[in-house]
Amino acid sequence: MRIVGLNGSLSSTSNTYKGVKAVLDHAAEHGAETVLFDLRDTPLPLFHPERRDQLADENVYRFISLMDEADGIVLGSPEYHNMMGGAFKNALEWVGGRQFKNKPVALISATGGPSSMTTLSAMQSMVRSLHGWVVPVFGSIPGTTEFKPNGEFRDPAMQLRFMTIGAELIELSKLLKQRRQDWEQR
Numbered sequence: 561m562r563i564v565g566l567n568g569s570l571s572s573t574s575n576t577y578k579g580v581k582a583v584l585d586h587a588a589e590h591g592a593e594t595v596l597f598d599l600r601d602t603p604l605p606l607f608h609p610e611r612r613d614q615l616a617d618e619n620v621y622r623f624i625s626l627m628d629e630a631d632g633i634v635l636g637s638p639e640y641h642n643m644m645g646g647a648f649k650n651a652l653e654w655v656g657g658r659q660f661k662n663k664p665v666a667l668i669s670a671t672g673g674p675s676s677m678t679t680l681s682a683m684q685s686m687v688r689s690l691h692g693w694v695v696p697v698f699g700s701i702p703g704t705t706e707f708k709p710n711g712e713f714r715d716p717a718m719q720l721r722f723m724t725i726g727a728e729l730i731e732l733s734k735l736l737k738q739r740r741q742d743w744e745q746r
């Protein structure tokens with residue numbers, strides 16, 4: 561089972577990154593192979609629909625390949641202007657239904673305010689349009705959230721919530737992988 565996470569924040573102190581990592585760590589504890597694609601280390605060029613030469617970009621190739629091979633996906637975006645961040649949205653323009661169809665997708669968003677539900681709802685709408693299956697438990701990270709040095713949430717309820725997201729993602733990944741295999745054999 562391969563789970564791929566995307567951190568869509570470029571901030572050096574990103575809470576989005578910490579949330580995506582918490583889900584991936586929990587998935588890894590349950591035997592998943594996890595990969596975190598972090599836009600801070602592997603930036604992607606601005607998507608242009610007519611620039612096919614951009615597909616030769618090393619980071620673009622790696623991102624598309626990882627998403628192709630993923631059985632489950634964790635998407636993390638910062639909340640900017642009540643919406644997905646631009647770098648995050650740009651990354652998603654490099655992929656489409658081929659990478660998302662019949663795959664489960666966990667959604668994480670960090671905000672400066674108390675809740676990033678507007679952004680998470682927009683992310684949900686985007687994933688639905690790509691025919692992905694949204695994990696029902698959302699990962700909203702309020703601006704006041706504190707983390708331990710090992711990356712865990714200080715609040716046990718938050719830690720449990722992100723572990724639940726990881727557990728649901730793994731379970732759905734298994735079910736949907738089987739479903740994709742069944743369809744391929746028809």
Ligand SMILES: Cc1cc2nc3c(=O)[nH]c(=O)nc-3n(C[C@H](O)[C@H](O)[C@H](O)COP(=O)(O)O)c2cc1C
Binds near residue numbers: 574576672
């Ligand atoms: C350009 C910009 C726009 C933002 N817009 C909002 C916003 O609409 N609502 C909000 O609560 N916080 C907003 N914030 C605060 C971020 O959501 C907050 O810093 C969050 O932690 C960003 O995620 P990150 O820590 O992963 O970078 C904004 C920050 C920036 C830089």
